[in-house]
Each structure stands twice: as structure tokens, then as C-alpha cells.
Amino acid sequence: MTPTIARTRDELIEARSGVKGTLAFVPTMGALHEGHRSLIRLARRRADAVAVSIFVNPLQFGPDEDFGRYPRTLAADLDICAAEGADLVFAPSRSVMYPDDPQVTIKSGPMGEVVEGASRPGHFDGMLTVVLKLLNLVRPDVAVFGEKDAQQLAMIRRMVADLNVPVEIVGGPTVRESDGLALSSRNRYLSEDERRTALALSRALRAGADASLGGPGAVIAAANVVLDKAATADPPLLLDYLVLVDPATFTAITPPYAGPAVLAVAGRVGATHLIDNVPLQFPEES
Incomplete structure (x- = not known):
């Protein structure tokens, strides 16, 4: 199965309008691996259609982090989405997601300032901002995130509850390599x-x-x-x-x-x- 690929908001609106029944959504930053595959499979079990996004979000990287060298493997990612039966892939550019420098963003609050947030100040603000944008653009019934990023998952659940976002958040179990290393x-x-x-x-x-x-x-x-x-x-x-x-x-x-x-x-x-x-x-x- 070849998924519909949307790169702009207009293309996404058109593709989304063609979805029949319920839609499950798997947001990713690409460089897909078996962990992502497991999330797409879980999404397939939870809805009639599956959408995947591939976007390396600059807002959640600090100035000394690896945004520039973060792996970008779009062709391989699209092959994986096709193999797993995704119906729609949203692969926007930075200019599509952020036509202008954002003036209004999500503040993660005290929960975003502890544990991983203490090591990476501002990380969760950027993550929540892009997740909310993606949820608003894709309009899924269900969104699936990996439990390996446990604090991220907890904060997305909190944001959805606090802001009354009409989506069910589902966590997918951590997938490990044979030696126990969590897939990343x-x-x-x-x-x-x-x-x-x-x-x-x-x-x-x-x-x-x-x-x-x-x-x-x-x-x-x-x-x-x-x-x-x-x-x-x-x-x-x-x-x-x-x-x-x-x-x-x-x-x-x-x-x-x-x-x-x-x-x-x-x-x-x-x-x-x-x-x-x-x-x-x-x-x-x-």
C-alpha cells in the first residue's frame, strides 16, 4: 500500500477529508525504526485509518543539541510507512510548520522543568507546541506515542486534559534490541x-x-x-x-x-x- 503524502497544509486538508471512519495518528521525527513500526501497528488496531507525521521540530532542540545532525531519512521512512500500511504521511518543511517565528507557544509549566526538563530547558515547551499544532492540523481521533519517552507522554496527556483537546492519547510499549538497549x-x-x-x-x-x-x-x-x-x-x-x-x-x-x-x-x-x-x-x- 502506498500512503498519500502531504507536504503542505492544503495537501493535508485534502488528504484528511478523504479519510473514512476513525483516524489514528503517530507523530514522529523520522529516522523510523522498529519502535516506530510498533506504534504504527498499534495505531492500525485502534482506528480505521492511520496517519504518520515526519518532522524534525527545531523548537525542542537546545542551542548545543543535535538538531543539525539529527538523522533525516525520508525515503526510507516512507518505505516503512508503506510497509506498515499507513494511509497518510504528513512530511512538512520547517516553513510549512512555522511560516513565521511563533509568538504564542505552549508553556510546559513546573512538570516540564523537572527530570528531562531540568537537563534540557525549554525542550518540553517546544515539544508540546509542535504536538498541539500537529493535532490541530491532522485532527485524529487517537494519537499514539511511545512509552520510552515517559515524561513526554505524561505531559501530552496533561496538555490534552488541561486544554480539552478532543483526542485519545495512547501509549505504546518500549521496544528493545536483543541486548536490552531501548530503540532510539x-x-x-x-x-x-x-x-x-x-x-x-x-x-x-x-x-x-x-x-x-x-x-x-x-x-x-x-x-x-x-x-x-x-x-x-x-x-x-x-x-x-x-x-x-x-x-x-x-x-x-x-x-x-x-x-x-x-x-x-x-x-x-x-x-x-x-x-x-x-x-x-x-x-x-x-
Whole structure:
């Protein structure tokens, strides 16, 4: 199946008008991999038609981040969308998404200033702004986002609830490579040695999850054992954060605690910033 490709707003309006039934939407920044494929498949199960967007959003990159070298593989991405049965692909240019420098944008608030937001000031403002623009342009019934970006997913859910956006937000499970590394478009930056070090992120999460019966303190302690060792590797893992947070607000949890939680970690290996997380559930006795 060859999807309809829209590059302008007018082309998108025309393509959207031809969609019959419900529409599920998968926003991406391209460089599609198996994780994105899984989101498109999930979208297909949730609606009659599927739309995918491919746009590297400049608003969510800081001045010293990798906007310029972020992988752009549109031809391959379109092949993946076709193979997964997407009905519509919106692939706008920067001038289509931002004809003028935006004067009114989304402010992510306190939730956007913690965890990943503390490491990347302004990132979530830019992310929420482009997501809201895309939701307004595509007008889906359902929008699907990866759970690997847990804070992003939580903030999109909050924005949709706070601003009464008429769309259902669905999270898709994190997809991992055979060695446990969470799939990311940035993994292609890693050298063989850097990749070996980067595996400490998923190993730390597994260690923390295995210790969850001991409560929040045991989770953090077990994960830190793995991360401390990775900090002395060659090349080293430079830890940005390891946090145990409420999945809805991303505020830190402290013992005693019962209920759902997210153990989130981020670090830099070489010039590559990587994130990962695992959901946890603490029983009453913890």
C-alpha cells in the first residue's frame, strides 16, 4: 500500500477529508525504526485509518543539541510507512510548520522543568507546541506515542486534559534490541564501545526493578550500583539523572510509597544523550 503524502497544509486538508471512519495518528521525527513500526501497528488496531507525521521540530532542540545532525531519512521512512500500511504521511518543511517565528507557544509549566526538563530547558515547551499544532492540523481521533519517552507522554496527556483537546492519547510499549538497549533514532550515533557502555542504562533499570520488593530506596540503590560501574568504563557513562517518580506528574516519590511509579534514567555516552525508563508497581507493604 502506498500512503498519500502531504507536504503542505492544503495537501493535508485534502488528504484528511478523504479519510473514512476513525483516524489514528503517530507523530514522529523520522529516522523510523522498529519502535516506530510498533506504534504504527498499534495505531492500525485502534482506528480505521492511520496517519504518520515526519518532522524534525527545531523548537525542542537546545542551542548545543543535535538538531543539525539529527538523522533525516525520508525515503526510507516512507518505505516503512508503506510497509506498515499507513494511509497518510504528513512530511512538512520547517516553513510549512512555522511560516513565521511563533509568538504564542505552549508553556510546559513546573512538570516540564523537572527530570528531562531540568537537563534540557525549554525542550518540553517546544515539544508540546509542535504536538498541539500537529493535532490541530491532522485532527485524529487517537494519537499514539511511545512509552520510552515517559515524561513526554505524561505531559501530552496533561496538555490534552488541561486544554480539552478532543483526542485519545495512547501509549505504546518500549521496544528493545536483543541486548536490552531501548530503540532510539540516536542509537546510530554510538560506536561499538559507546554502545557497550550505553547498555548500563537498561541494566540499571532491570536491577532496580528486580529490587522493587524492597521499596523505593532499594530500587535506587540497586540501579546506582550498575551506573557507578558504568561511570568508570571506557568510554564512561555521564549520568544526567536517575529518578523514581509518579508516572502522572513526574514528581519524585519517597518512602513509604504504594502505587505505580516510573524509574527513569538518562545519560550521555560520548556526544549522545540517551534516555530509558521502566514502570514499577509498589505494593502496600513497601
